[in-house]
Amino acid sequence: MISSRLRGRIGRGLLLALFAAFFLFPLYAMADFSTRNLIQGGRTLQAWMNLVQNEMLYRAIIVSLLLAVFTVVLMLVLLVPTMIWVRLRAPWGRRLVEFLCLLPLTIPALVIVVGLRNVYLWVVYFFGESALTLTFVYTVLVLPFAYRSLDAALSAIDLKTLAEAARSLGAGWTTTILRVVVPNIWSGILSAAFISIAVVLGEYTIASLSGYQNLQVVIVAIGKTDGPTSVAASLATLVFGFMLLLVLSLVTRGRRPGGASIASTAAQKGRP
Amino acid sequence: MAPAKRLRGPMSPAKRLRGPMSPAKRLREALPLVPFLVFVGIFLIIPTVTVIVSAFYRDGQFSLQRLGLLFSGTALAALWKSVVLSATTAGIGAVFGAVLSWLVVNSSPTSPLRRVVLSLCSVLAQFGGVALAFAFLATIGLNGVLTIWVRERFGFDLAGAGWLYSLRGLILVYTYFQIPLMVIVFTPALEGLRAEWREAAVSLGASRWQYWREVGFPLLTPAFLGSALLLFANAFAAYATAAALVSQGSPIVPLLIRAALTSEVVLGQSGFAYALALEMVVVVALVMIAYNLLVRRTSRWLQ
Numbered sequence: 001m002i003s004s005r006l007r008g009r010i011g012r013g014l015l016l017a018l019f020a021a022f023f024l025f026p027l028y029a030m031a032d033f034s035t036r037n038l039i040q041g042g043r044t045l046q047a048w049m050n051l052v053q054n055e056m057l058y059r060a061i062i063v064s065l066l067l068a069v070f071t072v073v074l075m076l077v078l079l080v081p082t083m084i085w086v087r088l089r090a091p092w093g094r095r096l097v098e099f100l101c102l103l104p105l106t107i108p109a110l111v112i113v114v115g116l117r118n119v120y121l122w123v124v125y126f127f128g129e130s131a132l133t134l135t136f137v138y139t140v141l142v143l144p145f146a147y148r149s150l151d152a153a154l155s156a157i158d159l160k161t162l163a164e165a166a167r168s169l170g171a172g173w174t175t176t177i178l179r180v181v182v183p184n185i186w187s188g189i190l191s192a193a194f195i196s197i198a199v200v201l202g203e204y205t206i207a208s209l210s211g212y213q214n215l216q217v218v219i220v221a222i223g224k225t226d227g228p229t230s231v232a233a234s235l236a237t238l239v240f241g242f243m244l245l246l247v248l249s250l251v252t253r254g255r256r257p258g259g260a261s262i263a264s265t266a267a268q269k270g271r272p
Numbered sequence: 273m274a275p276a277k278r279l280r281g282p283m284s285p286a287k288r289l290r291g292p293m294s295p296a297k298r299l300r301e302a303l304p305l306v307p308f309l310v311f312v313g314i315f316l317i318i319p320t321v322t323v324i325v326s327a328f329y330r331d332g333q334f335s336l337q338r339l340g341l342l343f344s345g346t347a348l349a350a351l352w353k354s355v356v357l358s359a360t361t362a363g364i365g366a367v368f369g370a371v372l373s374w375l376v377v378n379s380s381p382t383s384p385l386r387r388v389v390l391s392l393c394s395v396l397a398q399f400g401g402v403a404l405a406f407a408f409l410a411t412i413g414l415n416g417v418l419t420i421w422v423r424e425r426f427g428f429d430l431a432g433a434g435w436l437y438s439l440r441g442l443i444l445v446y447t448y449f450q451i452p453l454m455v456i457v458f459t460p461a462l463e464g465l466r467a468e469w470r471e472a473a474v475s476l477g478a479s480r481w482q483y484w485r486e487v488g489f490p491l492l493t494p495a496f497l498g499s500a501l502l503l504f505a506n507a508f509a510a511y512a513t514a515a516a517l518v519s520q521g522s523p524i525v526p527l528l529i530r531a532a533l534t535s536e537v538v539l540g541q542s543g544f545a546y547a548l549a550l551e552m553v554v555v556v557a558l559v560m561i562a563y564n565l566l567v568r569r570t571s572r573w574l575q
Binding site: 033078202 | 451552
């Protein structure tokens with residue numbers, strides 16, 4: 001009995017080690033590759049310094065970070081009041097909002113970008129030619145992830161009682177949402193924001209095909225001449241995304257870890 | 273599901289307002305939804321409708337010419353390769369991903385191992401894109417770390433003939449995000465298997481293997497197949513990794529869309545991108561519908 005349990009443990013450990021090798025080796029290889037000195041041999045941190053020294057790359061990083069911030073803000077402004085409203089006053093719209101939010105899972109980014117030309121003619125007309133206009137499409141891209149996170153947080157509180165209490169004490173809708181509901185769904189807002197940031201920083205499809213230079217587009221462009229710098233920047237985005245989600249899983253301890261909240265987006269459409 | 277039901281309960285606003293509900297009231301209820309609906313309408317619905325309509329219309333005339341291009345040799349070859357790539361990586365991803373999530377579920381929900389694995393899986397599955405292409409270039413590309421190591425040790429060229437840029441290379445790189453995606457979507461189903469069920473089976477005299485064969489596997493089958501379908505759709509629609517890896521040629525549908533978008537004039541087939549995008553929507557939508565049907569079966573006992 002004991003020996004069979006031990007064998008099971010060893011077997012599981014061995015399997016885990018194999019998976020770890022497959023998944024961690026390429027990451028190690030990136031670290032190794034990006035610090036290699038191709039000309040003189042030995043090690044150099046030049047590729048990593050290029051993250052701030054290379055003008056084009058540095059500007060792209062700033063653009064992507066700004067896009068991440070704007071997307072999070074626009075997503076929250078659009079989604080939080082709407083989701084609260086359909087729960088409180090317009091339950092007939094709830095299915096519709098859910099359907100629309102999860103729709104980007106079925107309509108690939110590649111398809112959106114193909115059909116986007118006419119819309120963007122107008123966007124450019126109103127807002128000018130700037131990579132930051134990608135905020136609008138990116139907000140659509142993050143909808144499924146954000147919806148799931150916020151939905152989970154809203155399901156965990158007694159929204160109706162909270163809102164009625166606030167309203168009966170004389171609070172208007174703005175006060176009710178901002179000062180009563182939002183503090184109670186903080187974990188959901190945080191996870192929606194973190195996941196959105198990770199999505200935006202990793203986005204390539206739409207930016208590249210509509211001709212804007214965000215971080216990933218520049219990484220690919222640089223990769224044609226300077227491999228190590230591209231590999232360094234790629235590893236940096238992966239590590240940054242990993243840290244975001246790991247922090248998230250620690251912050252939302254006991255509720256829904258970061259992985260699960262993304263899982264719920266894809267896997268558990270019917271679950272609260 | 274539960275909150276939705278609660279909202280429709282006897283005290284729900286919908287019920288209270290039903291009956292003598294004035295149009296003004298209805299309008300006031302709907303008004304706060306307008307910004308969201310308009311936004312989604314402009315940036316999601318209009319592009320999608322544009323794709324569908326433009327695939328059927330040419331210069332304002334109904335025409336099947338663009339759809340006809342889908343049956344050209346190039347398009348069919350790309351579709352076939354896309355299907356092979358998606359099916360292969362969905363199969364590999366589903367099997368290995370299920371094993372990995374079984375390993376993860378065996379650890380406690382708050383263990384660091386689980387947090388790290390799930391966070392890493394989320395990053396690789398959802399946000400990797402371009403970075404994954406570079407990860408493999410750094411590993412088994414022409415000057416990759418593993419390539420050099422193997423060359424020095426065994427005198428064997430891993431990067432031989434640039435296979436990393438071919439379909440086989442794409443299959444390898446895609447498994448790097450398909451396995452993690454499987455872990456993320458399949459772990460909740462595995463967690464849904466209750467310990468009581470195994471205890472019940474064991475107390476009735478079942479062996480470990482019997483429990484899995486008679487109880488575990490049959491319960492997990494719909495979730496497993498559903499997840500595999502999701503992986504298929506995911507690979508079929510993935511663009512960034514392939515685009516960063518393969519800069520010339522367009523072996524698969526997403527890359528053919530890129531070619532059609534960026535060099536329409538050269539191809540002399542304007543609107544080809546619309547037809548290809550429609551093809552992609554149809555494939556992904558069909559797969560997702562099947563996925564939803566399977567998931568609905570699972571969610572019955574998962575709750």
